[in-house]
Amino acid sequence: MAMRKKAKKKRPKTFFETLTEAVNYYIDNGWDSEKALLSWSNKLRIASHRETADAATTRNHLTAIYKRLVIDGGALKDQPADGVNAFTLKKMKPDLRKELDRRIFAASELIKLNRTQAIDKTIQRFQGWVSSVPPGGTNAADRVEQKRGIMGALEDQGYIDRRVAIVQGHKLASNVTFLISIQGGAIAFKWHSSWRRPGYGYRKDHKDRDEKYYLIRDSWAVTQGLxxxxxxxxxxxxxxxxxxxxxxxxxxxYAPQKLPAEFLTEKGKREFNRA
Ligand SMILES: [Zn+2]
Known part of the structure; x- marks a missing residue:
């Protein structure tokens, strides 16, 4: 009976494991050669790139928002009674799907960019630290402390990724409302700021916009001079x-009558006072 040879594939080292090895190496040996330093830097870079592939969390977050708004019809909640209905929302699905793809793309590009910058910063810090280790190594260095100092920027990445996801999620929700409203023939948007919400860092100029009406250029009501x-x-x-x-x-x-009276032109007043 043939022995089944189980080739156990070795798990690639994580960034932290690689960094631990590198720091230990330099604490024990000190600076030796440029070649060694470049080789360690390269190992760190490869290990950190391996850990960057997690765009899935962001994609899931954005897809969940899309599902809630478009598939489950949540976007209709922000629509008035005379606004977009489920039928129009369904018809617009391909356009809204494109908007989702655009947001996923933007998020993953931002995450990639942030990562690349963080990795570069980390490698720089590592090289800077190595140059400070005396020849022959050192007993003075606290290994954990050194690693923490070098890791810094990379450890923040999870937090930064989540922030990117949240911001892109807001944009997605807002653009879905915008797209279906335009398609449905909206004539204006009434701004709503959450400035009353405790702990919300509102922008002053956005608070000033609260309850104001902004017209959509070239809507039918503007074109007809109403x-x-x-x-x-x-x-x-x-x-x-x-x-x-x-x-x-x-x-x-959606209706000129829903705007305050000062928005109506003379023609608009004549038109809507008729009834
Ligand atoms: Zn705002």
Whole structure:
């Protein structure tokens, strides 16, 4: 009976394990050669790249938001009674799906960029530290402390990734509302700022926008001369959710009668006072 040879595949070393080896090496030996340092730097780079592949968390987060808003119809909650209905939402699915893909792409590019910067910073710090170790090694160094100092930027990555996911999630939700509202024939957005929410770091200029109405340029009501801007057009300000951590909302308005009276032109007043 043939012996089954089980080739146990060795698990590649994590960044932390590689860094531990590198720090131990230099504490024991001190600086020896440029070649050795480049080789350690390279090992660290490879190990850190291996750990960067986790874009899945962000993708899942954004896909869950998409599912809630589009598949399960959650986006309709921000729509008034005369706004977009389930049928229109369903019809728009391909466009909204594209928006999801765009947000996933943006998030993964940002995460990649942040990672690359963090890895570069870490390698730089490692090389800087090595150059400070005396020839022949040292007994003075606290190995754990040294590693922690070098790791810094990389350890923050989980936090930074989550932040990217949250920001892109806001943008996704806000853009879904925007796209379906435009498609549904909205004529304005009423700004809603959460400045009253305790602990929310609102922007002052966004608080000032609270309850204001921003017209959509070239909507049918503008084109027919029924309404005029009072607080300006929506394309003149940053969109809700566009700036980092902005959780403001832009709630669509579909009928000129739903706007305050000062938005109606003379023609608009004649038109809507008829009834
Ligand atoms: Zn805001």
């Amino acid at each position: 309404i005029k801007p009072v607080d300006g057009y929506y394309d003149e300000i940053t969109a809700a959710g566009e700036e980092v951590y902005c959780s403001c909302k832009a709630l669509p308005i």
